[in-house]
Amino acid sequence: MSKAPCNPSWFHTILHSILHPLVRASARVIAYLYPDAKRWQHRFNGGVYPQYHKSLSLQHPIKETLIPKQLILPIKLSAHQKIDLKVSVGDSVQKNQLLMAASKANKHGVIVPIHAPTSGIITAIKHTPLTHPSGLDALSIILEPDGKNQSLENALNINGQPPGEPQALKTILLNAGIVGLGGAGFPTYAKIPATQGQIQTLIINGAECEPFITCDDLLMQTQAAEVIQGAIMVAHALGTPKIVCAIESNKPAAIQAISHAAQHTIVTVQEVETVYPMGGEKQLLQELTGIEIPAKTHAIDSGLLVFNVATCAAIFKAVTQGEPLTQRLVTVTGLGLKIPYNMHALIGTPFSDLTELAQPKTPINYPLIMGGPMMGFKVKTNQVPVIKTTNCILANPPEPEQLTMPCIRCGECMEACPINLLPQQLFWHSQAHEFEKVEKLNVFDCIECGCCSYVCPSRIPLVQYYRHAKSAIKEQHAEQQAVELAKQRHEFRLARIEREKQERDARLKAKKEAVKQRKANAPEKSQPSKKSSATAAARAAAAKRAAASQKATGSSNTSQPSRASAREKAIETAKKQAAAQVGSKNTTNKDPNKNSKATAAKKAAAMAAAKRRAKQNQEHTDQEASTVPSSTQAPNSESNPKAPQAPTSAEEKRKKAIEAAKKRAAERKARQTQQETH
């Protein structure tokens, strides 16, 4: 199978532009005889052709917006998040009024603000189930609409001029609470680069490859100009010269509307094959440009930015009318509904209210699915609210569960995988809990599109295995880190105890020597005062003796150098130690950033301490050199302030070393969490 290289050369580009239309045309013909030839029509590997069922919701016009009895607006998604509420229970609010201001989450993330989708009264702020696979509860604002739908004009306070630079656009997007409406829900504010000229091509994603969902299709048909103008505004602010709008071939009406709106603009419309998952960011980019986004990087790093059509329309509204994102087009469909439809639903509308409007064929006593059948999830209760990423509410009555058979290694999954993974081997090792191997097989590149599970003849829930493996691997890594940290701390502690002991011994030795010397030195008692109590005591003792023996003996300077040399020796050994550690650091530090290896980390901590120590020693010697230029050469100088300072400075060293190690650990942790979140 021919594969596009990571970054196609001009040769490949030309070859592709000539060959691809030919291949596509012939594949279309061959597909009549050999159905698998369909896969030759697109550039990414694999893909599947599920039953789309799109006509279900397309045959009815967009329904008038429902104002439900109550709106549920989740605000606090995690325990660590600080919220900045602008309203309290009992307040009456207007449509588009700010309910919760933007706030920082963790280090990188932003919590986008929340605005009132309609006018009404805040009746409660309480915990309700989240629209999330986990089904966990979250703190939510309960808004009881008054039905008047009175709104604030220009709630975002904009001047109506399209922003000319990224930061101005980013501010508007943040204030409008716009997130990626395609499904990921990543704040658009954070997605846009802060500098101009970084993005070469802006791609409007109108592929909508998931079965059942038609909201993007209808949005393109009814609001084509808004979509196109919204994208042009982004391109204008970012200095992007090119916009491509990609739409799957099964939406001819949308293609027509968008093409019409894109006339005489920088937007080109490109029809792409109808194959799942064409709408995946990486897949769409590969199809349009032939570029594979290198592993562990984002599209932005390759100068590409992808926006869903609904995001573009929301940007248009925010920039031109100052309207925050409080409603979105939602497809309410499924085989269990009589009249599936699309609606500009208010954010916070409970799912069950919307499905009731579609006249369920049987009472919906089964969980609804948010999203499409390929990547959506079952909600815990059907009363969960519409959130910004709710593109579809799917009511498919449960089918009898099929027995999962053993894997026969048929390789269908591998042929369907758009990332070119080996799903069968991933499954095999996941099942055996050999997570190291799973990781080595690049499980973290899996986009969980579900193609492998879809084609599996044994009906193995493969994606579920990968999700489990991913979380298990993450857990293992976190555990490893904790163990590593504990080990580091322990080893550091042992090293510290050892060092302290050595220092104490050295001090003791020096003191003993001093005492001995003092004893001998007594007549020459004209030493400067010493601060340390230990030496003071020694001095007192020495003085006493000196006083006692003053008359008896004469001066004997000969023993003085030996006392000094003991101190010198201690300094020397300390220096040597430090030097050795610095030396070993230089050799081992050759491979930086191997932060996952316990030994490397341990060494780093030890090194940090050693470095500090060495530095301090250096400082001391420098100090010595400056105060007593000949101190190393002539340590017998009595005015050397070093000896009495030794104990306090040792303590300082320790403290500093501990601090350094702590700092290192914190930095490492931060880096790892950052990696994980990426």
Next chain:
Amino acid sequence: MSLSPFSSSLSSPFAHSKHSIRALMLKVQLAALPALLVHIYLFGFGIVMQWLLALATLFVVEYTLLKLRKRPVLPFITDMSALITITGLVFCIPPGAPWWIIVSGTAFALIFGKHIYGGLGYNPFNPAMLGYAFLLISFPVQMTQWTLPAEVANHYITFSDAFYLIFTGVIPNVSVDIITSATPLGKLQTELSQGISAIESLAHTMPVAHDGYSSFHVIHLLFDLNSWEWLNIAFLIGGLWLLFTRSIRWQYPVGFLSSLGLMAFIFHSIDPSTYPPVDFILLSGGTMLAAFFIITDPVTSSTTPIGRFIFAFGIGVLVYTIRTWGIFPDGIAFAILLMNITVPLIDQYTQPRVYGHK
């Protein structure tokens, strides 16, 4: 009872294609039908009798072992994987072999080839070939005496004939010696060892009408094919249908037949008197059966695209090697089993490049 700790309806995807193991196995079974018909036409009803015996053994063995392994019987006995195993085995053994050959072969293949490793999907060796190898080593005499094609033996083996032959070893009023001989491959090997050149030997295997005019004779003269070649062509047709329906992957037949053909071509070019020509090699013995029905077993072969090709290519080389220089007339069983051992290694080193990775 589900074997998976996860429920397939818990998380996405909630949609599923119509693929199933059963449908896949059924297609393979259907694809073997032309070959079965040709086999009956050429060698009589022996194979039907053998197949029924194998089927009976299958039910007993599968039921017992699934019960012993505490697995649900119905879904696993109807997954049809055992049916493919016995089909592969039945085509390999002489149609007139005594009943205990197929019974012991089937039992061995299913028990030691499949269940002992944990059932479908967990066996490292091709069960049919394991059973065949077991029979070949244990009962070499019975396994190499092949029923002669009807037009050569001048006696068509009816169902009752087959019954008598398989259960009693004799057919009333017919001498068994007349209707059995070595296979063309076996004969070639024997004659080569006796100093007869390949050309002469192959000339003898051409069908010779014993008396007068027969329809077989005309067809054979027209296409210049012997009965084994017809059987291989029937397998080829079934195999092409399997390829067309994507039940098997192209790498297997292409890799296997190309390496076998290449070996045959090279050695035939070097010394035509010792080494038989390419068409004889490709259309004799179980070549096409192996190419489309045996080595295509996904469980025991490599899973990566390149790996499959290497796996199949290796089998081709080994088959030629064993046929030409080994002591067994047809080396398919041993070649496949040997390559099965290498599968984990092949898988390890032929992983495709993942999206976004260099």
